[in-house]
Amino acid sequence: MTSYCKTEDAVAALTPEQYRVTQENATERPGSGALLHTKDAGIYVDIVSGEPLFASADKYESGCGWPSFTRPIEPANVKAKRDWSMLIPRTEVRSAHGDSHLGHLFKDGPRSRGGLRYCINSAALRFVPRGEMVAQGYAAYLDQVEQVPARTERAVLAGGCFWGMQDLIRALPGVVSTRVGYSGGDIANATYRRHGNHAEAIEIVFDPARTDFRTLLEFFFQIHDPTTVNRQGNDRGVSYRSAIFYTDDDQKAVAQDTIADVEASGLWPGKVVTELSPVGDFWEAEPEHQDYLERKPNGYTCHFVRPNWKLPRRAEAA
Incomplete structure (x- = not known):
């Protein structure tokens, strides 16, 4: 078994910021940590x-400005203690063997993943990529780290408020990662307050060995209404339009085929008005919008799966 301990040489090798955080219980400025994103x-x-x-x-976007995790990979290595350094008591977390100040523990994490948020300073951490874990002696933890797909593909879709879109799509098999942002418009460096004619969109990175673009589109047409112009639920305006931003000619053909099948099925309440355009710039939304409903499960959404809006499998339809 590997022995972990704090040594004088390791402490001497720390940068001033790393020393300040780990040895003097300081906190790095929010948004400044090298490992935040x-x-x-x-x-x-x-x-x-x-x-x-x-x-x-177990890492997720909490929007707090520091790397956030739902649980430790090795619970015995993370100690919790009461922290009275501020007016209200908090729970500090420290490493068991290095006795480094790591950050604090809060009970406002994603409910679906235990409800905890380990708010950790980047300066207290070193990241070991999956491909280097064996060489660095961490092979025992490979089963707790997601496999890296041999190849990934990208999809960019818009279907109303991106909170609800992301909440449902990220759980699909084969989806590697998602992020929300603004696309389809002509303003650079778009933000929530200033995004012009961009649509609220979601970027999906998926493993083509486990799912495909057609499957994503079929689900996309189930969770939003593609027959309403510039509207989803109570949200109105071009920001909330239905759109598919294809990355290549293959995606364009699949999108055209899927739209034709949706219209021919007679299951949806009207003609599909989904915009079909080549993908352009995707401006990532602010941290507070990422994984919003995972952090705030009672937050606003107008997206849900309509069981009757499901295309028959092609073999069944033939």
């Missing part, structure tokens, strides 16, 4: 001792 598969270990702390599979 890391989405690669791997594990996060203590910067001092090297003990494994968290896995990429």
Whole structure:
């Protein structure tokens, strides 16, 4: 068994910021951490001792400004203690062997994943990519880290408020990652407050060995109404239009074919008005909009699966 410990050499090798955080219980500025937006598969270990702390599979966008995890990869390596340094008591988390200050634990994480949020300083962590875990002695944790697909493909769809779209699509088999943003318009560096004629959109990275573009589109047409112009639920305006932004001619052909099947089925309430355009710039939305309903399960959504809006399998329809 690997032995993890705090050594003088390891502490001496810390940068001033890493020392301030891990040894003096400081907190890095929100949004400044180098690992905040890391989405690669791997594990996060203590910067001092090297003990494994968290896995990429348990990392999520909390919008708080620090890397957030739903659970430790090795619970025995993460200690919780009461922190009275502020006016209200908080729960500090420290590494068991390195005794590094890591961050704090809160009970406002995704309910579906246990309800906890480990709010951790990037400066307290070192990231080990999945491909380097064996060489660095972390092979025992490979089963807790997601496999990296040999190849991925990308889809960009718009169908109303991106909160609800992301909440349903991210759970589909074969979906590797999702992020919400603004696409289809002509304003650069779009934001929630200033996105012009962009649509609220979702970027989907998927594993073509486990799913395909057609399957994603069939589900897309189930969870939003493609027959209403610039509207979904209570949301009105071009931001909420239905659109498929294809990445190549193959996706364009699949989209045209799927739209034709939807219209021919007679299951939807009218003619499909979904815009079909080549993909352009995708401007990632602010952190508070990412995985919104995972963090706020009672938040607003107008998206749901309509069981009657399901295309028959092609073999059945033949």
